[in-house]
Amino acid sequence: MRFALTAEQQDLRDVVHELVERLCPPAVVRSAPDTPAVDELSRALAEVGVPGLLLPERCGGLGLDENYLVPLLTETGWAAVPLPVLETAGVAPAVLEAAGLADRLLADGIAVAADPAGSGLVRFAPRATLLLTGGWGGSGPITVVSLSDAHREPVAAVDPAAHLCRVGAPTVLGVVDDPRVVELAWQRGVLGAAAQLIGLSRRMLEMTVEYVGSRTQFGVPVGSFQAVKHHLADALLQVEFAAPAVARAGFSLATDSPERDRDVSLAKALASEAARRVARTAIQCHGAIGYTTEYDLHLYAKRAWALAADWGSAAWHRARIARHLGLAHTGTLPVH
Amino acid sequence: MDLTWSESEEAFRAEAREWLAANVPREPLPSGDTREGFARHLEWERKLFEARWAVVSWPKEYGGRDASLWEWLIFEEEYYRAGAPQRVTQNGIFLLAPTLFEFGTKEQRDTLLPRMAAAEDLWCQGWSEPGAGSDLAGIRSRAERDDEAGGWRLTGQKTWTTRGAFCTHLFGLFRTDPTAQRHRGLTYFLVPLDSPGVTVRGFERLDGDEGFAEVFFDNVFVPDSAVLGEVNQGWQVAMATTGSERGLTLRSPGRFLRAAERLVELAQAHPEAATDPLVDRITEVWMQAQAYQLFTLAQVTDIVEGRPPGPRSSLNKLYWSELDVRLHEAALELLGPQGQTDNPWSRGFLFSLAGPIYAGTNEIQRNIVAERVLGLPRK
Ligand SMILES: Cc1cc2nc3c(=O)[nH]c(=O)nc-3n(C[C@H](O)[C@H](O)[C@H](O)COP(=O)(O)OP(=O)(O)OC[C@H]3O[C@@H](n4cnc5c(N)ncnc54)[C@H](O)[C@@H]3O)c2cc1C
Numbered sequence: 165m166r167f168a169l170t171a172e173q174q175d176l177r178d179v180v181h182e183l184v185e186r187l188c189p190p191a192v193v194r195s196a197p198d199t200p201a202v203d204e205l206s207r208a209l210a211e212v213g214v215p216g217l218l219l220p221e222r223c224g225g226l227g228l229d230e231n232y233l234v235p236l237l238t239e240t241g242w243a244a245v246p247l248p249v250l251e252t253a254g255v256a257p258a259v260l261e262a263a264g265l266a267d268r269l270l271a272d273g274i275a276v277a278a279d280p281a282g283s284g285l286v287r288f289a290p291r292a293t294l295l296l297t298g299g300w301g302g303s304g305p306i307t308v309v310s311l312s313d314a315h316r317e318p319v320a321a322v323d324p325a326a327h328l329c330r331v332g333a334p335t336v337l338g339v340v341d342d343p344r345v346v347e348l349a350w351q352r353g354v355l356g357a358a359a360q361l362i363g364l365s366r367r368m369l370e371m372t373v374e375y376v377g378s379r380t381q382f383g384v385p386v387g388s389f390q391a392v393k394h395h396l397a398d399a400l401l402q403v404e405f406a407a408p409a410v411a412r413a414g415f416s417l418a419t420d421s422p423e424r425d426r427d428v429s430l431a432k433a434l435a436s437e438a439a440r441r442v443a444r445t446a447i448q449c450h451g452a453i454g455y456t457t458e459y460d461l462h463l464y465a466k467r468a469w470a471l472a473a474d475w476g477s478a479a480w481h482r483a484r485i486a487r488h489l490g491l492a493h494t495g496t497l498p499v500h
Numbered sequence: 501m502d503l504t505w506s507e508s509e510e511a512f513r514a515e516a517r518e519w520l521a522a523n524v525p526r527e528p529l530p531s532g533d534t535r536e537g538f539a540r541h542l543e544w545e546r547k548l549f550e551a552r553w554a555v556v557s558w559p560k561e562y563g564g565r566d567a568s569l570w571e572w573l574i575f576e577e578e579y580y581r582a583g584a585p586q587r588v589t590q591n592g593i594f595l596l597a598p599t600l601f602e603f604g605t606k607e608q609r610d611t612l613l614p615r616m617a618a619a620e621d622l623w624c625q626g627w628s629e630p631g632a633g634s635d636l637a638g639i640r641s642r643a644e645r646d647d648e649a650g651g652w653r654l655t656g657q658k659t660w661t662t663r664g665a666f667c668t669h670l671f672g673l674f675r676t677d678p679t680a681q682r683h684r685g686l687t688y689f690l691v692p693l694d695s696p697g698v699t700v701r702g703f704e705r706l707d708g709d710e711g712f713a714e715v716f717f718d719n720v721f722v723p724d725s726a727v728l729g730e731v732n733q734g735w736q737v738a739m740a741t742t743g744s745e746r747g748l749t750l751r752s753p754g755r756f757l758r759a760a761e762r763l764v765e766l767a768q769a770h771p772e773a774a775t776d777p778l779v780d781r782i783t784e785v786w787m788q789a790q791a792y793q794l795f796t797l798a799q800v801t802d803i804v805e806g807r808p809p810g811p812r813s814s815l816n817k818l819y820w821s822e823l824d825v826r827l828h829e830a831a832l833e834l835l836g837p838q839g840q841t842d843n844p845w846s847r848g849f850l851f852s853l854a855g856p857i858y859a860g861t862n863e864i865q866r867n868i869v870a871e872r873v874l875g876l877p878r879k
Contacts, residue, residue, distance in 0.1 A: 404795065
C-alpha cells in the first residue's frame, strides 16, 4: 500500500506544472484560439508526450496509465489550458487506436475534441482537427469525424475561453462500437474532467487566499475575519477529500478494477461539488472584484462550471453510484 | 501508487477477522456510558487483551503486536465490520498512550502501559473546566509544590470528563506557574482517582447516560512521578495528544465505512421509505465515507514516509464529525416513526451531535485550517 504519486508521476506533474505556469498565464487563457502563444502551448504539451501518454508504445505512444493522466490533467486544469487536453490525452487514444487512426493523434498536437452527449456543442472546436461524438455513459457507438472541412459556428457561451462552437456537416472517418473501448473512453473522460476540476479548484483557492491576505478593510486584511476563514476552510475541505477519490479512480482504471465505473463516478461527483463550492466561495470572498471579467478569477470559475456539468453532473454520478450500491432508484438516468 | 495489501497484511486481516467472528458478543452490549454497561465492556476489553488485540500497534512487551499503522487500519476495519463493542478504554489507549510513548519516562511507560492495555487502569481525560473549554489555556485548576512530601498538591475542578465516574485514573492539565503566560505555566499530571481529596460526580449526557463527570480536587497529593513531560511544559505535551484526538487514531475510517454500509442496507430493507431524494443523500453519505477512507490512506502514506499531518489533522476531524451527523440524520429519516425509539440509530444520532463539539469544536478546527493550513492572517 502506498497511496501517493511515484517519483516518475511527480516528475511528470512538475514538468507540466512548470510548463503551463510559463506558457499558459491568464493572458493566454484569454487569447483567441489562433494566437502564436496558444500554438506554442499546444506544441510544448505535445512535445512532453501529452497526446500519446496513454497510447501503447507499439503505436508510438508513451504507454503510460491513468495514474499519470490524473496529475497531468490536474495541472492543465490548474492553468485552465484553452485546449482540448482531457479529450486528446484521455478520451482519444483508445478510440483512435481502435479506428486505426492512432497516427492522427500524434500528428496534430492537442487537437481532438469530444462531444460525448452528442449535443452538437463542442469546446475548443476552432483548434480541433478531429471530433469524437457519442459514447455517453460508456455505451453506444463513438463516431470519429474530421473537423478540417466542417462548419464551425461560434456559440455565445458562459466560458468564452473555451471557444464553444456548434459543429455541422463533418466528414465521418470511422465508427467505434467495441463496448470495451467505448466504456474506457467514457471512464477516462469522466476521470479527466474530475482531475481538471481538482486543479481548477486549487487555483481558485490559491488566488483567494492570496487576495484576502492583502486586501484590507477596517484596517485589517479581510482574511483575518472569521467568516471569511470559515468559508475558505470549508472550501478546502471539499477539495482535500475529493482529490484522493480522483487519484483512486485513476488507480482503478489503471488496474482494470471491477469497481472502476463506481470509482470514476465517485471521483467526478465529489470533484464537481468541490469545484462548484470553491468557485462560489472564491467569488464571495473577493467581493466585487471577483464579479468582473477584468480580474482573472472568472476564467477558472467558468471552466469549472462547464466541466462540473459535463461528463455527467454530480447528481448524475450519484444516481449511477446509487445503482452500483443496489439502491432502488425509480428514475432512469437521463441522457445528459 | 499502489492500493493493494501485501500478503502479510492480508494474513493479519484474516487472523483478525477469524478471531473477531468467533469472539464478538452476539447480542450488542448495553451502553458503555452506563455503570452496568461499562462493566460489561470491561469484560470484553480483557478478552481483547488476552488475545493481544487490545492495542495491536503497541510493542509486544506492553501487550501489543508491533503492528504497523497499516495493520492498525486493517484491524479497525475488521473490528467495525464485525460489529464489535465500542472501546471504553479509548481515552487511555488512543490519547494518553501516544503521549506516554513520546514524553513518558521508561518507568512511567513500564508501569502504566501494561495496566492500561489490560484495562486494569482506566483513564479519563481531565482537560476541560467550567471556565476553560475552547480556550483551554484558561485552565484554573492548580498544582502547588510540596517539597517536604516530594510532590504536588492539586486543587480545582474538571468537567465533561467522559466516563469519569467509572474510571480509575485521570490525565489532566494543572497550572503550576500562575505568574507565567497562559500557555506556559501548565503541567501534565497523571492522577489516581482514589487519591484522598478527589470527588467524582457523574451526570447525564444528552442521551441520558451517566457518561459525563465533574471531578473535584481538594488539596490532592501526587508524587513527582505523576508529572508527564517537564514541569510547565504541559501545553506542548497536551498538544501532541490533540493531533491523535482529532486525526486518525480517534476515528479510523473503518468505523464510517461500516456505518455507511449499514445505512445502505437499511435503505434496501425499507424500499418504501427510500424515496429518490433520500437515496441521493444516502449515496452522498456513502461517498463521503469512501472519501474519508481514501484521505486517510494518503495521510498514512505521508506519516510512514516521514511527513506528519500537523494541523491537517483538523481536516479529518471536520470531515468525520459532519459525515457522522449526516449519516444518522438519513437513517432516522428512513426509520420514520420507528426512529423515535431508543435504538442504535437514534443513539448514534445523539452521539453524532457531540462529534462537532468534543476534541476541539468544529469552529476551532476551521480556525486552525484557515490559519495553519491555508495560512490566513491571525488578526
Ligand atoms: C461528548 C463529550 C465528551 C467530552 N469529553 C471530554 C473529556 O473526556 N475530557 C475533557 O476534558 N473534555 C471533554 N469534553 C469537553 C470538550 O472538550 C469541550 O466541550 C470543547 O472543548 C468545547 O468547550 P465548551 O464546551 O466549553 O464550549 P465553548 O468553548 O464555551 O464554546 C461554545 C461555542 O462557542 C464557539 N467558540 C468558542 N471559541 C470560539 C472561537 N475562538 N471561534 C469561533 N467559535 C468559538 C464554540 O465553537 C462553540 O460553538 C467533552 C465534550 C463532549 C460534548
